[in-house]
Amino acid sequence: MTKLPVPTVLSRLLDSTATMISDGDLYRLAIFLGSTSMILIVVYHFLEINAVKEVEAPKKGSSKQAAL
Numbered sequence: 120m121t122k123l124p125v126p127t128v129l130s131r132l133l134d135s136t137a138t139m140i141s142d143g144d145l146y147r148l149a150i151f152l153g154s155t156s157m158i159l160i161v162v163y164h165f166l167e168i169n170a171v172k173e174v175e176a177p178k179k180g181s182s183k184q185a186a187l
Contacts, residue, residue, distance in 0.1 A: 140148075
């Protein structure tokens with residue numbers, strides 16, 4: 120009698136076949152990623168426009184700042 124190999128996790132992973140993504144799944148993924156990127160762009164611009172600008176303090180020892 121021959122001994123059968125014991126199935127391992129690696130052998131099960133190698134036996135599984137890869138399947139392609141379907142057209143519907145690809146369509147949904149593209150819509151989701153496009154919508155998410157547009158929302159992030161709008162949020163970024165909203166935050167950038169409404170940001171409070173900080174005024175830099177003049178540096179000590181700067182002769183140009185003293186003349187102004």
